[in-house]
Amino acid sequence: MTSNKMRCVFELPADAQEDLVNRPEPKDMKMATEELRKLREDLSSARGENLQLREEGIRLRRQLSSAASAPGSAAADAAPADTTMYYVMAAVALVIGVIVGKLVM
Structure with missing residues (x-):
């Protein structure tokens, strides 16, 4: 080797x-x-x-x-006031529409 x-x-x-x-x-x-x-x-x-x-x-x-x-809370109390305001505005718009409609015809 x-x-x-x-x-x-x-x-x-x-x-x-x-x-x-x-x-x-x-x-x-x-x-x-x-x-x-x-x-x-x-x-x-x-x-x-x-x-x-x-x-x-x-x-x-x-x-x-x-x-x-919650009942009686501020957020729950505010909701009916908002819907009431919409009803009043709708009634006023209806009355004005009837008056204007009578004057135009």
Whole structure:
């Protein structure tokens, strides 16, 4: 048996050499990590605020619907006054229409 030794030379590809040259320094990595942490905290607080606003909107809608359906509430009392106003306006329009119709003929 014979023993042979092979000599190998490892060369990095050109793009790998550029990556090694452009590798960020530890200081830059620390700043990027800190900024990422801050952005994640901001995102978390924004999501919490969004959830809180949605719950408040649902609560206000429920209060509004319960206030409108309750007897003796301001919203329930306002509805008959509005319909009464429509009846009065319709009667006035009818009277004016009859008067104008008599004058034109």
